[in-house]
Amino acid sequence: xxxxxxxxxxxxxxxxxxxxxxxxxxxxxxxxxxxxxxxxxxxxxxxxxxxxxxxxxxxxxxxxxxxxxxxxxxxxxxxxxxxxxxxxxxxxxxxxxxxxxxxxxxxxxxxxxxxxxxxxxxxxxxxxxxxxxxxxxxxxxxxxxxxxxxxxxxxxxxxxxxxxxxxxxxxxxxxxxxxxxxxxxxxxxxxxxxxxxxxxxxxxxxxxxxxxxxxxxxxxxxxxxxxxxxxxxxxxxxxxx
Ligand SMILES: [Zn+2]
Numbered sequence: 001x002x003x004x005x006x007x008x009x010x011x012x013x014x015x016x017x018x019x020x021x022x023x024x025x026x027x028x029x030x031x032x033x034x035x036x037x038x039x040x041x042x043x044x045x046x047x048x049x050x051x052x053x054x055x056x057x058x059x060x061x062x063x064x065x066x067x068x069x070x071x072x073x074x075x076x077x078x079x080x081x082x083x084x085x086x087x088x089x090x091x092x093x094x095x096x097x098x099x100x101x102x103x104x105x106x107x108x109x110x111x112x113x114x115x116x117x118x119x120x121x122x123x124x125x126x127x128x129x130x131x132x133x134x135x136x137x138x139x140x141x142x143x144x145x146x147x148x149x150x151x152x153x154x155x156x157x158x159x160x161x162x163x164x165x166x167x168x169x170x171x172x173x174x175x176x177x178x179x180x181x182x183x184x185x186x187x188x189x190x191x192x193x194x195x196x197x198x199x200x201x202x203x204x205x206x207x208x209x210x211x212x213x214x215x216x217x218x219x220x221x222x223x224x225x226x227x228x229x230x231x232x233x234x235x236x237x238x239x240x241x
Pocket of ligand 1: 054132
């Protein structure tokens with residue numbers, strides 16, 4: 001699997017001859033365009049986890065000819081920008097639903113923000129993208145709000161318990177200070193994600209896992225991209241440049 005960082009929570013993932021694009025709101029180095037012009041793929045799927053500006057932008061309409069499907073969280077349907085997408089190529093997914101065609105299977109989960117998480121199975125790889133699902137623990141917030149955030153997160157984690165994925169994209173957001181990796185830590189401990197890519201951390205230093213981040217015996221390879229266009233190959237041995 002080859003993974004290219006676009007920006008924020010935006011990634012291009014190539015597994016076999018399938019291209020998956022996630023939350024491409026901005027692609028400063030035109031990595032998706034580059035991959036499309038190389039032409040070395042059979043199918044392109046473009047995912048949007050929710051309609052926030054830092055996850056969704058209409059420039060992805062430029063890929064309409066190449067796209068097999070746009071797979072959007074249902075909240076995108078009700079936006080002006082969402083209505084610009086060709087209906088015959090666009091699938092809207094509610095939370096906890098499934099969609100498949102002859103090449104891929106997609107499962108959606110709920111978020112703790114808006115929209116969905118996606119688990120995409122291409123037959124060659126299982127890819128989990130959290131969207132804005134996270135344990136949003138803001139130190140400055142009143143205790144009761146932090147409790148609500150915790151409960152919302154734990155409620156979804158129950159549904160994700162034991163989830164298997166070859167790679168999981170998960171927010172580690174520097175705006176939360178020391179709490180930035182609380183969600184990712186819990187997620188890694190309770191799922192069977194085999195590799196972690198952190199995201200949603202524009203403008204903050206790269207995250208490094210503290211000594212107690214991975215549960216004992218459950219260390220997995222991780223990658224914390226920071227520069228648009230950065231690329232890694234992921235296989236059993238971990239991430240390689
Ligand atoms: Zn976001």
